[in-house]
Amino acid sequence: MNASSVLFDSSDSWLDHTLANASESPAPTMQRLPDGTTITRPLVGVLEVTPAATHQNPNGEALIVSVGVHGNETAPIEVLDGLVNEILADDWPVACPLLLVMGNPPAMVAGERFIDVNMNRLFSGAHGRDEYRGLPEATRASQIESLCREFAHRHAALALNHYDLHTAIRPSHREKFALYPFVEGRQVPERQCDFLLEADVETLLLQHKAGTTFSSFTSSELGAESFTIELGKVRPFGQNDLARFAGIRDSLRRRFRGDPPPASAADRRSLSVFEVVHEILNTGEGFRFFIPDDVANFTEYAPGTLIWEDGSRNYRVGAVPEAIVFPNREVPIGQRVGLMIREQGVR
Ligand SMILES: O=C(O)CCC(=O)N[C@@H](CCC(=O)O)C(=O)O
Numbered sequence: 001m002n003a004s005s006v007l008f009d010s011s012d013s014w015l016d017h018t019l020a021n022a023s024e025s026p027a028p029t030m031q032r033l034p035d036g037t038t039i040t041r042p043l044v045g046v047l048e049v050t051p052a053a054t055h056q057n058p059n060g061e062a063l064i065v066s067v068g069v070h071g072n073e074t075a076p077i078e079v080l081d082g083l084v085n086e087i088l089a090d091d092w093p094v095a096c097p098l099l100l101v102m103g104n105p106p107a108m109v110a111g112e113r114f115i116d117v118n119m120n121r122l123f124s125g126a127h128g129r130d131e132y133r134g135l136p137e138a139t140r141a142s143q144i145e146s147l148c149r150e151f152a153h154r155h156a157a158l159a160l161n162h163y164d165l166h167t168a169i170r171p172s173h174r175e176k177f178a179l180y181p182f183v184e185g186r187q188v189p190e191r192q193c194d195f196l197l198e199a200d201v202e203t204l205l206l207q208h209k210a211g212t213t214f215s216s217f218t219s220s221e222l223g224a225e226s227f228t229i230e231l232g233k234v235r236p237f238g239q240n241d242l243a244r245f246a247g248i249r250d251s252l253r254r255r256f257r258g259d260p261p262p263a264s265a266a267d268r269r270s271l272s273v274f275e276v277v278h279e280i281l282n283t284g285e286g287f288r289f290f291i292p293d294d295v296a297n298f299t300e301y302a303p304g305t306l307i308w309e310d311g312s313r314n315y316r317v318g319a320v321p322e323a324i325v326f327p328n329r330e331v332p333i334g335q336r337v338g339l340m341i342r343e344q345g346v347r
């Protein structure tokens with residue numbers, strides 16, 4: 001690695017460089033900022049920021065922030081790129097180690113959710129399954145896992161947190177919501193609830209089993225406090241109203257700087273908590289899904305409503321109303337068609 005090189009041409013941003021080199025493997029490179037912070041680019045679309053040893057890390061944490069695991073979910077990519085511009089311009093010092101990931105650069109260029117296979121089903125080793133062998137998304141998921149493991153190992157003394165930022169395909173009755181991956185026996189820490197509220201995320205959905213998403217990998221295998229965060233609706237690059245994403249931008253900047261939480265972050269607001277009661281899977285031949293294609297996330301269904309059936313099984317809403325999130329019948333056999341959820345209460 002060449003310590004005197006710069007990460008990208010001065011006219012380029014991290015996003016420009018990632019899009020221009022999406023399917024290339026430019027050599028790893030590193031840049032040192034005037035305050036001693038180093039930024040390395042081990043892979044295209046991945047930056048590791050290491051504050052100078054003399055810097056304080058008052059929150060005692062290391063942060064992974066990922067965007068673009070789905071290539072058409074552009075607003076979080078633009079938000080994180082903006083924060084990286086601020087770091088490179090030396091606008092403020094970084095206090096904690098950061099691993100910043102643009103997940104799927106070729107899909108970002110294509111403006112598609114994915115090219116061959118949904119990358120957010122390939123973590124926790126799923127990238128190694130025979131069916132995915134040789135696919136670029138599987139290779140990329142494996143590389144990202146390795147970088148996360150190394151990052152976690154290097155900063156084992158710090159609290160590891162991961163925020164995987166997305167936008168949703170459909171409208172939502174709750175615009176912003178977070179998913180908390182399932183890990184046996186754990187509870188969401190209060191300070192994470194406060195952070196979500198600080199980021200204008202007022203709804204939390206508790207997963208009921210571990211999966212092969214990026215955030216499930218960092219939770220289950222690296223012991224991170226991780227969340228997938230849905231921040232609004234999918235739009236192409238340049239068509240996002242970034243004012244709607246100010247909450248996540250400002251709260252992440254605050255964490256990167258190592259500032260304390262704002263005193264007012266969580267007061268007067270509460271987090272609505274939902275739990276997953278049923279995961280709808282495409283069971284294959286004969287599978288019929290009765291939720292319309294264009295239904296908004298968090299649309300509620302009355303007890304007894306038939307949600308799906310195949311030749312031998314079906315699912316009806318239980319004794320209290322349930323809502324749907326992520327309805328999508330266009331998924332391969334065995335994959336998630338949607339989640340049925342139920343409100344638990346507020347925190
Ligand atoms: O809007 C949709 O249908 C999908 C939005 C999206 O990409 N959601 C994530 C959620 C990941 C999780 O369950 O933690 C995904 O489906 O990968």
Ligand SMILES: [Zn+2]
Binds near residue numbers: 167
């Ligand atoms: Zn997504």
